[in-house]
Amino acid sequence: MINLIAVYKEAIADFSRNKVRTFLTSLGILIGVFAVVILMALGLGLKKYISDQFEALGKSTLFLVPGRVLSGGGFSASVSSLTGRFDNRDLENLKRIDNVIGVAPIALKSAKVMGTIKEDFADILFSSEAIVDIMGFEVDMGRFFNKNDVTKRAKVIVLGPRIASDLFGSSEEALGKKIRIENVRFTIIGITKSRGGGGMGGFDYDKYFYGPYTTGYIFNPDKKFFRLSVKVKSENYISQVREDIKQKLLKRYEEEDFSIVEPTELMTAITSIFSILNLVLVAIAAVSLVVGGIGIMNIMYVTVSDRIKEIGIRRALGAHQSDILYQFLAESILLSLTGGFLGLAFAYLGIFFLNRYFPAYIDGLTVVISLVVSSAIGITFGVFPARKAANLEPVEAMRYE
């Protein structure tokens, strides 16, 4: 049995004699592990962020969008999804389906609006009172528009808290104020509670205006909606309701003209895109690990050349080829593991700071993988120099000066 402890002890002693060289050699692995771990952490964080966002939508909601959204498992935002298609007749049809407890049509409008503090662009989401339940809005101040407002085509508007304070300084200031959207004067009747989120291309609900869809017809003479959100009584009825909706819509539209999307489906699609993107980035970062490994291989060849005579002496004293192999392999593994540990430590630090701006976290698996990968690199790139050392002829090695 070879004395592994002695082998590692000696390798560590060698490193402490060459601290700078050891550090520089590990640097490649350090950077590689750092980059891979940071990117994996960002990927994980993003995935969690997306699923949190969808979780908020609830599992008993279906979305009706024009065109094919999820075709072949992928996610393709077709042009038609940006334009309106559904109309009031669809809305009424859907409301009559069993186990549907609410349908919210959605039409979007962007306009320049004037607050007391500044002028800004606002996105206005016109919908029905059902949106409150579907999106889970809560009102901070005043009230949300109700069925009556929808019927009367009331010129009322509800603001997200961010846009309210952007335009008026605070929610208190905004409440009750009149605001002009194009040539129509609306009264601000409520401010929603903050939902957070946004900032990463997702909806930032805190920056929206919300108005009754009937009033929205002013800006939408075709009376078309770009989306219908359907609230189902419970999760259990989702597939049945989905089929009913499909049958209803097929009477008016071709199959490829609309899609019925479940939030979980959409989430899976989006998550898979990000996962692929993340994988590509991680793969690119992993190239630096290979470069780091080559650095280790290079320095290990130098170490072997530096120590040919020593290898010869050890062989003369009875070292087996495997003893020499393990000695050099131990050094390369220690080198890359050192880099791996340091890279991981820096990544932890990086993630700690990154977390202020971006969701990112590492799980135990990432830690295990990065350490396994660094030792694997040590073995892969160390084995060639180590074999060169082990296969030296004792006599010739000893003669070497």
Add this chain to the structure above:
Amino acid sequence: MINLQKVSKVYKLDSEIVFFALKDINLTIKEGEFCSIMGPSGSGKSTLMHIIGLLDKPSSGKVFIEKKEISNLSDDEISNLRNEFVGFVFQQFNLIPKLTVLENVTLPTIYTRSALSFNPRERADEILTKFGLKEKTHSYPNRLSGGQQQRVAIARAMIMKPRLILADEPTGNLDSKTGHEIMTLLRKLNEDENLTVALVTHESDIASYAKRVIKIRDGEIL
């Protein structure tokens, strides 16, 4: 103990020219013997010692150690023999500079595949004390004189309790006074511990410490 039969070592310098470092050597070294192999440089004496010490293999002929033919042995078996059966002493001392005296002396013990009959640290202390190197135990080789380094090398050769000590010009890098001290030490080991010692040298007065002198010239025993 050691028996060489028609051993030759040939180096191919070119596709045409071959050089016989050793030519049909027949040699027997008996248990407990102190012999020297003497010859001028280039006579093949170092090659002969490398073959006896299993550091090199002959091009032809047979080498028996304890009546065992070594050409059939695997590299691991040969390594074990180098570790347990032979102890080497070199002209250049060949200590490992980054290891302390103690670490150098105990180095062979980490490579052994059999259970040790002794505690390496205790045995190293014992030998170093006997050789008058006790206070140098934790020094590095470069802080030692040539004579001290060679005594450390002999201590290292002794640690595994070998049956045979092979010394290749052990006094070559030492002044004559120190050289004679080293030779006295080797002779003492041979007499007191019944160790077989084979010595390679080109100096006749060093060779004369041995009870038997084998002269070699141009790869042949005279």
